[in-house]
Amino acid sequence: MPIESKKGRGATRNDASSRFNLKQHVVDGDWLDEAEAIDGGPPPRRTTVTIERPKTILTRNQSPDLGFDRSVNPYRGCEHGCIYCFARPTHAYHDLSPGVDFESRLFVKPDAAQLLLKTLSRDGYEAKPIALGTNTDPYQPIEGRWKVTRSILETLCDLKHPFTITTKSDRVLRDIDLIAPAARLGLCGVALSVTSLSADIHRTLEPRAPAARKRLAAIKALADEGVPVYLSVSPVVPHITDHEMEAIVEAGAKAGAKMAFYLPVRLPHEVAPLFKDWLEAHYPDRAGKVMATIRSLRGGRDNDPRFFSRQRGEGVWADLFARRFAKACRDNGIGREKIKLNCGLFTPPQGAQLRLI
Template identity: 70%
Template sequence: MPVESIHGRGATRNATPTRFNLQERMAEGDWLDQVEALDGVSSRRTSVTIEKPKSILTRNSSPDIGFDRSINAYRGCEHGCIYCFARPTHAYHDLSPGVDFESRLFVKPDAAKLLHSALSRPGYECAPIAMGTNTDPYQPIEETWQVTRSVIEVLLETRHPFTITTKSNRVLRELDLLVPAAKLGIASVAISVTSLDPKISRTMEPRAPSGRKRIEAIRLLNEAGVPCHVAIAPVVPQITDHELEHIVEAAVEAKAAGAFYLPVRLPHEVAPLFRAWLDEHFPDRAAKVMATIQSLRGGRDNDPNFFSRMRGQGPWADLLRTRFEKAVKRYGLRQTRFPLRRDLFTPPEGAQMRLF
């Protein structure tokens, strides 16, 4: 008898990570899952572990990324997007990038205090902070923990520029903070819309809000004066690429501030997870999807090289770029830029945050 059901999750398996030669684990859940399983197949529970990092700003020097610092309030993401390039990070914790990534979550409740400390350091140089670059800052547990909100409060208090990338319309709950930040020119939002087809979304992003809800969130943010862009990311060949023009059109109707797209990436453990998902949900075209992805990625499942990893290469990459450029031109939507002010930044006062 199976110990737990993964119904409603994105990944179809929970393989043990092997890249770091960590000790092999049992595949079943905790003792409570097993007790419930005595009466049948229990649902996989979502657990949250408190993490206490020493710092909250993550730095990067990648030449193909438009920011050099980011904040990730959570590890793992309950949205369960099968293509998520952040899945391999769970292997560092001896957890599976599969179902564990979606159900064994970590939260950093001291993020705002750590940010306050970082911004107070002598010599700190202001530059936009990106949120949502690894895991979604507005996944369901944000409703309980509100770590993202506490971080935005510090950023607004210090007039520090920031960007938010999310797949959730929960970002609308922060309008009371985002509107004044946008008026100062220090805030910008990008909402990822991968598909407008509910059937595709239910399997590919099982716990994220629907594409139509995200389009509506784009409209409401822009109407409130918060510049919100559409991120058609990722584009999955043979599954969602046919929707590219439709998403651009819907974003224009929602008065999106701009648009960009990214082809799907399948680093490390994501590739076998994605292949298993294809076999489960799209067996009729699984081979064709992977052949197209490999065409985009120089004959491999994934291309880790700077620049080409974001754009792809070959005829399929050229076709996607041409279609996107024609679509934004046809509908009068400009490609995304994030011109945020840095000159308004004021370091926090004193040892304690003024907002807390």
């Protein structure tokens, strides 16, 4: 599998995970030799989609450094192919690689809206914002066909349940007919991630995600409709994208973003070796410098899993990023407060028999 064509992918390798002692996939070397002799090598890998039928859809967390306690993820894996994605290790649970498999072997949950409705119908359910896009992007390309995210939004809007969306795709505008009315009721906020304004950096860092200009245009379109929009400058990659921090904040402010936040790059589990290989492939001149700075941010390690510090880093570089970002926000009139959504309008589903009044 490591020698399959990865043109247009973010990861440069496809090693199977060994964290869960799962068996390795073996590829017939004779067949591959024959393929190269016939047509010059294996064909480009195509994206496959597998239907997943989970029993529940609402994921809860008790993390003290996250601004939400529940989330919904319509998909597993993400075709955007962002090399830094902290969700990559989840593919190891399926005996698949967090590398190219994560970008090309996707899972869809078509029953997500029905499962969510069932959860929201339970006696004693208390409405708090549901976050979409916390693991993989809810507006990755396959949403155009499956429309699972839209079905979830339809359910939430019908019940006047608050929600947030985090994405790096302008495809979010396809659902503006749902998002804008919800925003007028104080039920939703949207965060658009802009990592780099450079087409050259974007081409390898996030190879299948929409370009920055499209994301900024989405911020403007949402803001024009009265939707509260966050600018997410995430992740900040030392010596690759950090020099753009001020320019991204300025561009986001001009587009209409009223709030902003940033996160330093994180490299949990299998993401670290994938990221290192990516550096050697695309930035060999500074690979060592990048990793040295990341370790400085992460207490001498490739990754720091501790609460709070994992979101902001520590040390000189973390302080520098924080000061630069705060100044950029002040200079461009962008706030950093959190949107408070309206949780008092939620109307529980009535079910087949109307509730007695």
